[in-house]
Amino acid sequence: MGNRRNTQLEGLLAEFGYTHEQLAQEVNRAAEELLGRPANCTDRHVRRWIAGDVQWPWQRYLLPLQHIFGRSPEDMGFKPRQSSPVPPPPRRPTLARDQHARHVMPRREFIAVGLVATLGLDRIPSVGRLGTSDIERIRAIIPTLYKYDHSLGGGALHDAATEALRRVQSALNHCTYGERVERLLYSAMGDLAASAGWFAYDAGRQRDATALYNDALQAGMLSKDGMLQARVWSNLAMQARLLNRDKEALRIGRAAVETRHAKSDPWLMALLHCRQAVGHARTGDRARAQRSLARAETAYERTQGQPAAWLSFLTPAELTGLAGAAHQALGQHRRAEQLTASALQMLEPRFERNRVYYTIQHAQALLDGEEIEHAANQACRAAAIAGRVQSERIQDKLGDLRQHLQRFAHVPAAADFLELTRQTGA
Structure with missing residues (x-):
C-alpha cells in the first residue's frame, strides 16, 4: 500500500501562498533564526513531505515548519514514529541571537508605523463639523485592530490604538456636531478606549489598561451605550482575575451579566458566563462553575449572524478552551x-x-x-x-x-x- 499524501501540509502551502521552492527558502531562513545554522532544505524535501514519503521530518526541518505555520507537527499532517518528541533548537551563539533581535525589532516597528496608515487615522477630522459618515469611519478602525490583535497580540497594537483614541478625543474637543452625532461619537470613542485597554492589558501595562477602561466606562455612560458598559465591566473582571483578586472579579462579572443590554446579546452572555465559570472554579465553587458553563452553552446556541468585532474571537474553540481553564482550576x-x-x-x-x-x-x-x-x-x-x-x-x-x-x-x-x-x- 502506497504512502498517504499529506493533504494538510499541501493545504497550508496553498493557504499561505508558498510554492515548494518558496517554502524551502522560508525553512532555511527560519532555521538560521531558530538554530543558528542553515537547514539546507530544498524543494525536493517539500515534495517528499507532501507525497507522504517522509512522515516525520528531521528536527532541523520540523521546528522551522512549526515556526512558519504556527502548527504542531500533527496539525501539519505529519505522523510520529512511535514516540517522537519535538526537540528544541540547540543553543545558538550570541551573534545569532543578536541578529535575530535585529530582525524582529524593525518588523515590530514596521507594524506599528504601517498600522497608522492602514487604520486611516489621517482621515479623522481635526476641525469642522462632524457627521455620521465620520463616525462610521472611526467605527471601521475597530475591526481592523482586532484582526491584527488575533495574530500579533496586544503589544503590537497598543500604541496605534492609543493614537487613534487621541485623535478621536481631539475631534470631540475641537469639532462641532449635533446632539445625535455627539452620542455616537462618545460611543465610538468608548469602543476605541476599551480596545486600547484590552491591548494594554495583553501587553502587561495594567495601569494604562485601568485608565483606558475608566475612559471607556465614562464614554459608555455619556453615550448611554449599555453594551459598551457591559463590555468594560467584563474586561475589568478579567483584569482583576489576572491580578489574583478573584472575588472582586466575580462581583464585577456579575454586574456585567445583570445588565439589560448584556442579557439581550447572546454572544456577550456566552462569554460572560464562561468567564464567571473560571472565576467560580478559582474560588473552589464547583456547582456554580458548572452552572455558568451550562448557561454559556445555552447562550451560545442562541447566537446568530456575526458578533461585534471585539467578540470575533468567541468561537467554539474559545468556549471549549475556557471550559478547560475552569476544569483546570477545579483540579480536574x-x-x-x-x-x-x-x-x-x-x-x-x-x-x-x-x-x-x-x-x-x-x-x-x-x-x-x-x-x-x-x-x-x-x-x-x-x-x-x-x-x-x-x-x-x-x-x-x-x-x-x-x-x-x-x-x-x-x-x-x-x-x-x-x-x-x-x-x-x-
Whole structure:
C-alpha cells in the first residue's frame, strides 16, 4: 500500500501562498533564526513531505515548519514514529541571537508605523463639523485592530490604538456636531478606549489598561451605550482575575451579566458566563462553575449572524478552551487536558496568540496530571511559536510553566524546554 499524501501540509502551502521552492527558502531562513545554522532544505524535501514519503521530518526541518505555520507537527499532517518528541533548537551563539533581535525589532516597528496608515487615522477630522459618515469611519478602525490583535497580540497594537483614541478625543474637543452625532461619537470613542485597554492589558501595562477602561466606562455612560458598559465591566473582571483578586472579579462579572443590554446579546452572555465559570472554579465553587458553563452553552446556541468585532474571537474553540481553564482550576486535570486539546484542534489559523495561550494551558494540564514528558513536549511547541506574538500575558504564562517544569529538570524533555527558554529569554 502506497504512502498517504499529506493533504494538510499541501493545504497550508496553498493557504499561505508558498510554492515548494518558496517554502524551502522560508525553512532555511527560519532555521538560521531558530538554530543558528542553515537547514539546507530544498524543494525536493517539500515534495517528499507532501507525497507522504517522509512522515516525520528531521528536527532541523520540523521546528522551522512549526515556526512558519504556527502548527504542531500533527496539525501539519505529519505522523510520529512511535514516540517522537519535538526537540528544541540547540543553543545558538550570541551573534545569532543578536541578529535575530535585529530582525524582529524593525518588523515590530514596521507594524506599528504601517498600522497608522492602514487604520486611516489621517482621515479623522481635526476641525469642522462632524457627521455620521465620520463616525462610521472611526467605527471601521475597530475591526481592523482586532484582526491584527488575533495574530500579533496586544503589544503590537497598543500604541496605534492609543493614537487613534487621541485623535478621536481631539475631534470631540475641537469639532462641532449635533446632539445625535455627539452620542455616537462618545460611543465610538468608548469602543476605541476599551480596545486600547484590552491591548494594554495583553501587553502587561495594567495601569494604562485601568485608565483606558475608566475612559471607556465614562464614554459608555455619556453615550448611554449599555453594551459598551457591559463590555468594560467584563474586561475589568478579567483584569482583576489576572491580578489574583478573584472575588472582586466575580462581583464585577456579575454586574456585567445583570445588565439589560448584556442579557439581550447572546454572544456577550456566552462569554460572560464562561468567564464567571473560571472565576467560580478559582474560588473552589464547583456547582456554580458548572452552572455558568451550562448557561454559556445555552447562550451560545442562541447566537446568530456575526458578533461585534471585539467578540470575533468567541468561537467554539474559545468556549471549549475556557471550559478547560475552569476544569483546570477545579483540579480536574484530565478533563482540562481533553478540553484544551479539543480547543487547539478547533482553533482557526488566524488566532495565533490564542494558539500559544492554549498550548501553554494544555502543557500545564498535562503537567498537573503528571504526564511530564508529554507536558514538556507541548511546552516546547508553545515556546517555538511564542515569539511570534507580542503579549506579556503569554510570556508570563510561559514563565509560570517554566517555573513548574524546573522541578522535573531530570526528565530529558523538560530539560530541553528549560534550555530552550533559557536561550530565548522566554
